[in-house]
Amino acid sequence: MSLPPSNPITRLTRRLALPGWSVLSFSLTIVAGALLAAALVTGALVVFWVGVPIAVFVLLAIRAWANAQRRVIGGQLGIVIPAPYKPRVKGRLDQQALSMVREAATWRDVAWLAIDATLGFMVNLLYLSVFGIAVYYLVQPLLLATVFRHTSSPVVNNFGFYDFDTAAKTLMLVPLALACGVAWWRWGELLLRWYSYLGVVLLGPTAKTVLTARVSELREARDQTADYAAAELRRIERDLHDGAQARIAALSLTLGMAEELLRDSKPEEAAKLVGEARGECSAVLTEVRQLVRGIHPPVLADRGLSGALQAMSLDHPLPVTVVDRIPGKLPPPVEAAAYFATNEILTNITKHARASKVCIIVEHVAGVLTIEVTDDGCGGAKVAPGGGLDGVRRRLSAFDGTVEVSSPEGGPTVVTMSIPAAGGRIADQVVL
Template identity: 40%
Template sequence: MRQLVSWVASACVGFVRACVVLVVSMLVPAVWAAAAGLWIWWWGGNPWAGIAPLVWACIGTFALTRPVCWMVRALVAKWTGTVIPAGYRQAPPVTQMATGYWWNGYSYERSRRDALMDQRLRTRWRDPAIWRDLRFTAIAPITAGVICAIPPAGVAAAVLEFSQSALPGRLAGVLGLVVAIASAPYCWRSVEPVAVRFLGASSAMALAERVDELTAQRADTTVAQAAEIRRIERDLHDGAQARLVALGLSLATAEKLMETNPAQAKALMRDARVGAATSLTELRDLVRGISPPVLNERGLVDAVRALAMDSPLEADVSADVQLRLDPPIESAVYFGVAELVTNAAKHAYATRARISIAWDETGIVVDVEDNGRGGATVRAGGGLDGLRRRLAVFDGTLAVTSPAGGPTRVRIVVPCESL
């Protein structure tokens, strides 16, 4: 009985999905069918009567192409979990030049509005993806559309035949109903392979996107390295360097006072010793900020445990493995966890955090969860966006789940091999 109920539910869901796919895939053919109807209606021996319907059909096709492909991608992702990247060309930023004109990547315009409008048109018409979408809207109706038409066609045939009193008609209606019920759970699945095959980005487009991504990552890495070098220089200049200069002056003064005022010379030497110890502490803190010694000596897990002990939060660390990774990856993951814990205490006002480190045979997986107020989002130019870009250098990903009111869960995944 339970299997029968499950089959009926699957058939009903499949029937609805098949109808949705049929409607979406037939939107563009419906435009051409309407244009053909207008041409027949206007035809009166005038050969120019078909121009207006043809123009209308072309405009409708170009207007519907991208929405149809977007709906197909959304349906496939929702029903099967298969994500098909859009692969559309991204427009470059519009900037104002010193002359007052706006540069949109293609031409100069007098106003920002004109520059954006011109850029939008040029980007869309020069994008190879538009021809891919047009190809899909031509192929989908005769592939997935025809297959998904079987269940509703079977139901329609059953309704028509049941309206007849003759026995052959009723038998044909039963046959149509059986075909509709039997095919409903499977027909809608045909949209996934068709969409993956004809909506996926080509190898050339994927390569171009990868080149753009690597170029952006290289720029981000260069900026981050320059900022880190400036921070180190500033810390050395304002901290250890100033103390070492003062230490040298104190020793020079003590040397001069050694014969005339030994007591004051001894006091200066005591101050110099304290300054040397303070400088050594600052240098150690600076080195620890660049690369923590425990990370180099004992690995990621122990470094994160040491970080949790020094954290203002009550942090628990769980790890099912003790592993060593490449030093750049260990450093990126460690400082990523450190930034997440700091954000939880500083911005989310959390009191507890849980850090989980695992290995899934393809890479390192780190989950950081806090009991803060939530609402964290990856905003362009924000801290989480910077962390995401730093992880992307290693093909890593950052997933944030942070509803309002908390809790906030952040997952870091970096594909790598254990040493």
């Protein structure tokens, strides 16, 4: 992991904020020392029954401390360190304690606890000491010349061999302050970053944990996709049975009645029934076309995702701007998923956003198709179980895709979908 790229102003701000991070880390090292002592005492008491509930409490406290460390280190480095713990076992206290003890993540937390209580204490103390010396001896001449000017004998800088107790004398300590300031500026950030990356190694999930979690996510995505496909098949069957099939059955009866009228030499009445049947046939054809469009739009097969999004923007009741930066052709399953996901988001905007315009930006960079849908509505959108955005998330999870929502109250709302996809030549065009 590495720090995200930033401009000089951001780098300067981050470096000036490091003393605050170090103070926070230093306070956590003190907590680490207390927890380490508690863990050692608990290890001695765990052979007795009274030590079991204490062990559970201490282990949970260590996990809370480790999670605080993950947030502090992640905030300092600009990364996210996920917690690698398994779901907590429910049951007797001895079962809970045994489950946590068996986890490799627990022992990694304990290892970092011991390191942070010793090495972390010294690293942060050294960093803060160098920073404090630089600030103290740079500011001290000014303080002695102003605030403490009328003090008869200020007790400062008593080194045993010489008392720097006046503003003029403390000017001789400015080179020391400058040297500490240069050391802090040059090596302080490197020291804290090195120590923070050591924490990432121990506090972050192992490759095995990441792989296990990934397999679980893929299994869940597969199950959700299978459920979604089964629900879609049931919907298609229901639409065909209740809609087109019933209309065709009625059409057959109408034509049968027309046939009987022709046999009875009643051509005018038969012609009337045939006209009705013709109108019903057109209605059935329209309904079947709508059903087919819901399964796989013809425009998607004919013109690809670009053309399908353009057609979708023209049919939408709001003004929709499409900024198209996608390849000429993508894999059909990816195009279908992107099309229906975008259509679902536009439907949600129409129902809930109270927006006046929508912008869709589609691009393909480094093998990832990204679709960003922005509206100027009221905001407040979120991914709720069973909601439209949750359906989009479940649809894209089958393709290892993600959905991110930024929707503060008052808007604007930005929904960003990312789908891994192979692509070819990129062409840019703007469609209004």
